[in-house]
Amino acid sequence: MRFASLGSGSRGNGTLVESGDTCLLIDCGFTVKETERRLARLGRSADDLSAVLVTHEHSDHIKGVGPLARKYGLSVYATHGTAQYEGMAGLPGLCEVNTHGTFLIGDVEISAVAVPHDAREPCQYVFANRGRRLGLLTDLGSITPFVIEQYRDCDALVLEFNHDSDMLAVGPYPPSLKRRVGGDWGHLNNHQAAQLLSMVEQARLQHLVMAHISEKNNTVALAEQALAAVMTHCEAVLSADQEAGFDWLAIN
C-alpha cells in the first residue's frame, strides 16, 4: 500500500490510498478544478480513482465529493448519517457503510471507525492489505477505547494534531468556536494526539504523519514537541501541509 495527501487542514482535505489497481480518495474538500490540479501533482487523475470515501459532512471534507463523483461517475462510500448531506442527494454510485464491520474495495479491506465529532455520523478509516494496516485519524474530539483498539497496530498512521490548547485559548476564534474545537466532539489537541501514540505499537509504525494542523491555533514545532515526549521508536515523522499535503509514502 501507499498513500499521499492532496492537502490537510481546515481549508480542505483529501488523501489517496493505493494498492495495485485500486486507488481510493478519502474526502474531497476542494473544488473539482483544484482536486484535478492536486491529483496531477501526485501523478494521478480522477479517472484513476476506484472510489471516493467520505468521513463526514464538514465542508473541508465533503465540498468536492458530489461534483467530482458526478463528473467522473465515481462510487462514493459514506455512513448513513453522512449520506444525508444535501450535496450527496441523488448520487448514482452511493454506497452506505456501517461503523461496525469491514468492506472490500479491490483488494483493500476497509474498516469504518466511529469517532466522537460534531457531525451526523462521522467515521475514520483503517485500510488493510497483505497484513499491513494504514490508519487515517483526524476530526475527533476525544479518544475512545474503540479508537485505541482499531488504531493500536498500524504500520502507518495519519494522525490529527489539530491545536495547541494554549494557542487556542488566546487565539482569534470566538468563545463558542474555541469551546467547540477544544471539546470532546471537536478536534484532538497536540497532547491528546501524543497520548494516543503512547498507547499504540510504535515499533510497528513505518510512517507517522501529523495532520489537520490548525494554521491559527498550532505550529509544527509545538506538535513535534508534544510528540517528542512520547515517541520512542518511529523516526519517520512528517507533517501534512494545507497547500502541499504530502508526497507518496510506501508501506513495506
Ligand SMILES: [Zn+2]
Ligand atoms: Zn476537518
Ligand SMILES: [Zn+2]
Ligand atoms: Zn470535521
